[in-house]
Amino acid sequence: MEPSDRPTGHAEALAAYHAEHVLGCTKCPLAEGRTTVVAGSGNPDARVMFVGEAPGYHEDRQGVPFVGQAGRLLDELLERIGLARDDVFIANVLKCRPPGNRNPTAREIEACEPHLFRQVAIIQPMLVCSLGNFATRLLSGRPDSISRVHGCELPLEIRGVPTLLYPLFHPAAALYTPAMRATLETDMDRIPELIGTAGELRERGAAPAVPSVDAPRPPEPTVPAAPPPDTSEQLGLF
Numbered sequence: 001m002e003p004s005d006r007p008t009g010h011a012e013a014l015a016a017y018h019a020e021h022v023l024g025c026t027k028c029p030l031a032e033g034r035t036t037v038v039a040g041s042g043n044p045d046a047r048v049m050f051v052g053e054a055p056g057y058h059e060d061r062q063g064v065p066f067v068g069q070a071g072r073l074l075d076e077l078l079e080r081i082g083l084a085r086d087d088v089f090i091a092n093v094l095k096c097r098p099p100g101n102r103n104p105t106a107r108e109i110e111a112c113e114p115h116l117f118r119q120v121a122i123i124q125p126m127l128v129c130s131l132g133n134f135a136t137r138l139l140s141g142r143p144d145s146i147s148r149v150h151g152c153e154l155p156l157e158i159r160g161v162p163t164l165l166y167p168l169f170h171p172a173a174a175l176y177t178p179a180m181r182a183t184l185e186t187d188m189d190r191i192p193e194l195i196g197t198a199g200e201l202r203e204r205g206a207a208p209a210v211p212s213v214d215a216p217r218p219p220e221p222t223v224p225a226a227p228p229p230d231t232s233e234q235l236g237l238f
C-alpha cells in the first residue's frame, strides 16, 4: 500500500499522545501488574486499523501487539491480501495485559477506551477491522455476537471519523478451530475491496448509518467454556 497520498502529521500526533497519556497510564489497576503498556504499532497514516482485545503474555513483555501465536496468524492473513504490518495500524481495546489473559472487565474498558478512540481520531483509518467480541461491541456500540456479525461491514462514525467497521473473528479463536480459520480467511479476503468502498464513502462524505461510540455500553459478553490450558495466549474471544 502507498501511504504517500495520505495526510501527514499523524505520526507526531500519535507519538505525542502515547507519550503523554498512554505509556504511563494508571487509570485502572492493570497498571500495577503490567510489564509494559502496549499502545499499538504500525503505520500512523494507515488506511486500515486492526483492533484486538488486550495484550497477552508476549505482548506485555515486548510492548508490541500481536506478537504471539495469534499475531503470527494475523501476519499470515495480512500477507494473503498483500499487506504487511507496516501498512496497517494494530491496537487493542486494552493497552495493558489482564492477569492470566482473563477477559477485560467493563471498568477496564471504560478506563482504557479513550486511548483507542483517540488513536482512531488521529489515524483516521478508512477501514477499522475489529477482532472478536470486545473490539466489535465497543466500536459498534451494539451487543451483537461476533459469530453473527463477522464479515458484515458497517459504515459508522467513530469520534467524528467516518469509517467502515469490519468485524472479524479474533485470530486466537481461529487458531484452535479450523472452520473459524477458514471463515476468517474468507472475511479477510474482502479487505482490499472494502478499502475501495470505504474510500468512496469518505470521498462522498457519506453520512454514517449508525452513530456508534457515544452509544451506551453493551453488557459484558458471557465467558465461553474453559479454554485449553495454555495461558500464554488469549482465548476468551469466541
Ligand code: URA
Residues within 6 Å of the ligand: 052, 053, 054, 055, 056, 059, 064, 065, 066, 067, 068, 070, 071, 092, 172, 234
Ligand atoms: N490478542 C489480542 O487481542 N491482542 C494482542 O495484542 C495479542 C493477542
